[in-house]
Amino acid sequence: MALDLTQAAGTFVQGISSTVKTVTGSDITLIAGFSQAQLQALAQQSALVAGMIEANAFTAAEKMFYLDGLDQMARGFVNTFVQIVEVEIEKIYNAVVKAIYDSIGNLAGVTLAVPRAAV
Template identity: 55%
Template structure:
């Protein structure tokens, strides 16, 4: 019996959509929480440095030291966020491939192994 292509395509849409929602639903709040905490830290440190500059409380060397630290803090945040996103993309890819292969196996009544 031939599969109805519209129904089959809808099954894949639902399967892939569910896989994506499961991964992003778990990870997005954690990534967002991390980003929010880091942004708050960067904003607070920036405000402190601005206040010290405005009050003329830094020597030239101290100002350079604190600005370098702020730059390193921002770079660390960006690099960590990029790493988290790369991991998230890999998890999404794995979930999508698993959903596709599972659906194929169910519909075609086969046992294709998941790609490595």
């Protein structure tokens, strides 16, 4: 019996979209919470530094020290965010590949070993 390719494609679309929603659902909330907390901390520290600079309360060396600290905070936030996103992409990739292999297995009546990217 030949597969109805339109129906088979629908099976793949359903499987892939369902698994991506499942994988990303709670993770997106977690990433957003992390980002919001980090941005809030960075904004508060920036406001404090701006206030001290405006009040002329820093020596030149102190000013550079605190500005360098803000730079490090920003770099740390961005680097951590990028790493979180990389892990999320690998999780989505694994979920999509599994959905595809599972759908092929169901449609073709076979069991396939699912490859995985390291998470």
